[in-house]
Amino acid sequence: MPDRPMQMDRRLLAPNALRRWAEQTPDALCLRHRDGRDLTYRETLEAVTGWARALRAAGAGPGEHVAYLLADPLDSAAVWLATGLAGCVTVPVNTAYFGRMLAHVLGNSDAVVLVVSAGFAARLDDAVVADALGKVRTVVVVGAYDGPQRIGTTAVVAAGELLGSAPPDPEDAFPVAEPHGTAAILYTSGTTGPSKGVVVPWAAMHGHWSWVPDDTLATGETLYCPMTLFHTSGLGALHYTLSRGGCFVTRDKFSGTAFWDDVRACGAVVAGLVGPMTALLYSLPARPDDAENPLRGIILGPMIAETAEFERRFGVRVATAYGMTEVPPLVVTGWDHGPWQTSGRVLDGYPWPEARVVDAWDLPVPPGTVGELVIRTAAPWTLNAGYYNLPDATAAAWRNGWFHTGDAFRQDADGRFSFVDRMKDAIRRRGENISSFEVEAFALDHPAVAECAAFAVPSPLGGDEVMIAVVPEPGEKADPAELAAFLTDRMPRYMLPRYIDVLEQLPRNTTSLRIQKHVLRDRGVTAATWDREAAD
Structure with a gap:
């Protein structure tokens, strides 16, 4: 059997990559917002280091959990990276959450610090949310805030005050991120119960974009991703950009009418989108300059029926894959993706995955037969590490040594996998x-x-x-x-x-x-x- 390395290069993990590129290319652009704010790698590391110190001052120790509910993607990026730098675990919260859904995440995740935009702070006044703050030692408010200084036993402080007063730490006070460490606990749709927190190791977070073709992004090039930073789609794209030493450009919310103007203005060579965004772009009236843009390709999931026409109209290539919060894309295509209905073939290479379509008893079914897609990898820490505080759900999903996706697929004689339907009762x-x-x-x-x-x-x-x-x-x-x-x-x-x-x-x-x-x-x-x- 040929040599199959099991350990990924930890220099590629986002907190480590940020420090490496800040040393090698300090003046290169790292983060950009379409409202005009730009940060170099040196400036990004300075901001992230400041946040890491602030989180420690707020009471978050190594291995403890930090939740964020932030409107600004640059704030989200800084806090996520700072949490990793400080050796803590991030709990990104969907900005649409309030009331009992927000309370569930805060209570279930065991977060000890919550970083929240001032515009969202009023959501903490809800009695059910306030009750869920029992384990939260400190709420850190980003932006102008004149509310109470305590909610029950939880202290409330302004981010500016904390960032300005946190004592400096020596460089070696911040640990190196490891593949087996936890990059985030991400809450995803439940079916027979509330949303579940997926424990995502750093190696798995890296895998959410590491599958893309080798020529997708070079050091110093720009990736445009108008997606939120509380899902693996956005966080994975940010992680990939940092691992390559590229520039990550974003905006607060996807805009179909602004998309191509954004791409041209920032010079992006690749963009990350989900299927409905692409369908919206395709539905807009055609323009003579549609193909006059710098994009080489779009990483898209899932593909739309008009993918071939989309590629011709806009002069781009499209690659796709099947993935979910629990499973980085391991069934993938290259730029030569074949029929739009297929998610591709099993990734050839690290982390050495296997995929099967199985029946109700986990036995493989013949080609062309519909069954459940199950996946495993040879390299450790490259899939989810279970559902947080839910051992029964973890055991059910990981039975017989395979992760059960809950999605119905069929595999053809050429090894291509095609999504059929959701076996679980979820809506996308x-x-x-x-x-x-x-x-x-x-x-x-x-x-x-x-x-x-x-x-x-x-x-x-x-x-x-x-x-x-x-x-x-x-x-x-x-x-x-x-x-x-x-x-x-x-x-x-x-x-x-x-x-x-x-x-x-x-x-x-x-x-x-x-x-x-x-x-x-x-x-x-x-x-x-x-x-x-x-x-x-």
Whole structure:
């Protein structure tokens, strides 16, 4: 058997790479925001080091957890890198979270420090969130803040005050990041319960973009990624850029109309997108200069049906892969990606992965047969390290030595894997995984709702839209518009149902009485369905 190295080069891990490039190319651009703020590698390291000292001063010791809820991606990047530099574990929080979803993350993650944008600080006033701050020693507020200095036993301090007063540490006070260390705990959609915290080692975080073709980005070149830094899509792109000594350019929120102007202005040679973003770009009116841009390629997941036309129109190449928070892309394509429906073949090389399509008893199925995709790697720490504080869920996902993705695939005779459907009851809308369980829980809080089923229906932009079917309490009338307004005040915007059906009963299995969501999905949107977009 040929030599198969099992250990990755730890110099490529983001905190280590930042220090290396700050020494070798201190004046090269590292982070840029489209609002005009630029940071060189030296300036980025100075900012990150300042934050690392501040986090320690706020009470975060090595191995302890630091959560952030930040609107500005440059703040997110600095705090994430600082947490790694300080030897702590980051818990990025979705900026759409408030109320009990925010409380769940703060309570489940055991965070001892929370860094929050001033614009989000009011979310901590919610009683259910305040109760979840029990283990949080310090809340650090970024931006102008004139609120209380304590929430229960938790201190609240301004970031500027902390950054200005944190004592300097000698250089060797900050440990070197190791592949087996934890880069982040990332919360992802639950199906039969609340969202789960995925423990992502540094080696696995590196893997979220290390699969891309070798000619994707050279040292000193620019990657444009208008994605949030609380998912592996954005964090993985940032990690990859730092490992290559490149420049990472971002903005607060993806804009289809600004995308190509941004790319041209910053000179990006590669961009990272998710499928619905690409579908939106393709849907915009064609322009004579569409192909006049500096991009060599786009890293995209998943591909859209019009991928070949997209490549021709904009003069770019596209590469794709299958991945999830728990699993870095190990089924991948190169620039020569083949049919748009396929996710590619198993990665050839480190971390030496294997993938199978299996039946309900984990036995491989013949080519062309639909089953569940399971994955494992030979190199250690290159997949998730389980679900935080959820040993039963970890054991169920990792049974028989393989990680079970919960997604249905088929493999053809040439070794290509194609996604078929989700075996788990999750919804994916505009790049966000949504728990049907959590959507249903919010709807069931309404006093007129007796039963609820949340499920996915196709979106015109690709991916899913959220639909719910509700059964009213006896003697009650569930008004869809009123229910939608009720949910708007309680749910993250990306989770809000677009479609609502009011039914006399939900379809159920006659033996287990389990709701048959496949019947509801097949029924889909009808003339009687309430549509949020049509009502707005």
